[in-house]
Amino acid sequence: MARNRAFDVTTLPGFTTIAIVSFVLLYAPIVTLVVYSFNGGNSVNLWGGFSFKWYALAWKNDAVQGAAVRSFIIAIWASVISTSVATLAALGTTRRGRFRGQTLIYVMINQPLMVPEIVSAVALLIFFSTIKIATGYTGLAYLIIAHSAFCVPFAYLPIRARLEGMDMSMETAAADLYANPWQTFRYVTLPLLMPGVIAGAMLAFVISLDDVIITEFVKSAGQDTLPTYMLGQLRRALTPEVNAISTALLALTVLILTAFFIITKKRD
């Protein structure tokens, strides 16, 4: 910044040092975790040369495979369901002026963000365990419904942001050209809204994939997802297998986030 070159007022003593230390502290543990996932040795403590051994072992492990498949099934369903209902809700709560009860809708949608996750988890445990006993059904649907619900605010926020930034003149023009409301939505609003929808779906997917607490409380026996499987491994001796799973999940998250930033940046 040229205006500060002579005497830099933006510099405060020690701030840059602490900032650099913060970044090192933030990344050192993650980098260590990633590096040790490629450890050829049998222990988490000693470096035994570079190898993909633990990735191969994790890949062949039936429990890990099952958990990975389950994680993806839940995350895909949760992101599709939450994004669909969030898109409708965003359309209902923006660009039609204020109406009675709008604040109540906001509070209901954002509630999962405000309530501590352990409290939500306990609430779902009580509710779903009663239903499980009453119906005898113990499938994945409980996890899918629970994940869909807490993903709604994450899908809703980027979609609403996109809608608020959109110009209404296109839709007015479509209506002037005798497009019916459905045609206007299908051929004008939805294509314009798409970046927001995709961004919302990605966030929902990542949030669902990462969830530990609610899944741990809602799942029935044998329904581990990747995060709850890793949490369960803690009781046993830690092997670099957990590092390998973590690194794979980490890579996926970074990939999705990078795509998310590219999509949301393009909006202008």
Add this chain to the structure above:
Amino acid sequence: MSAAGQRSKGANGWLLAAPALVLLLVAANGPLLIVAIYSFLEKGDYSGVRWILSGEAWFRVLFTRDIFDGTVSLADANLSIFWRSAKLSLATTVLTFAFGLPTAWFIATRAPRARAIWLFLITIPFWTNLLIRTFAIMEVIRNQGLLNTALINLGLITEPIQILYTDTAVLIGMAYVYLPLMVLPLFAAIDRFDFKLIEAGYDLYASRLQILRRVILPIIRPGIVAGSILVFVPSLGAYVTPRVLGGGKNMMIGNFIELQFGQGQNWPHGAALSMLLLVIVLGALILYTRVSAKDDPHG
């Protein structure tokens, strides 16, 4: 606009929001109400509840009754868990602020291109699985971990320091996982800050400390409040980090709640503790909206 027009607008809004609201009512808002009801019921023989109205679960939050003579005394075990949770959450907030303020300042004062990259570097840990980050910090502070190995190799210590499974480990872990939550709102506040004010301060012979205390901190106060709430609230309700790094003994409220639904088999008591945590968290959030409304010059 006519009253009829208003009404149809509202009806359409509700109609479009309905699927989302039904989903949330079933799997988020509704179950919370059940927790509130359960906290006023009697505990079942093994788990679950008996549908008899009772204040016992709430009574047991603070007090305990002697099994033999029925004398009432304060529940020391519960109080020590509340105290630990409050203490650790507060310490986490202070620690993340100490590291977060300079970090946010550093990012906000970079040139636009570099700033986007530094900001992205803060966002990645923010979105990374909490469990993975907790694992990562565990690898560092374990007895045979990075930190102890390095200190031994440097000859500074001969025996590894036991950090894992202590309150210190929980504090380090929470500060580590919640640091981005402090940095992001602080950055947003500093980003809007007019640096000409600092120039003016220096022109008026203010020292650097005076500039920080009298100019910068008051102006970025909304960011400080937002960051503190964003760190304090999840710290207070933390479950994964104390479970992994505290090793079962050093429980926080979140783990204590879980215990009531597991080994403790006292669902009403767990429900009462959940409601207590919820009330504290909502109280903090309401306080935050009050403070930020006051800070807003247009509000």
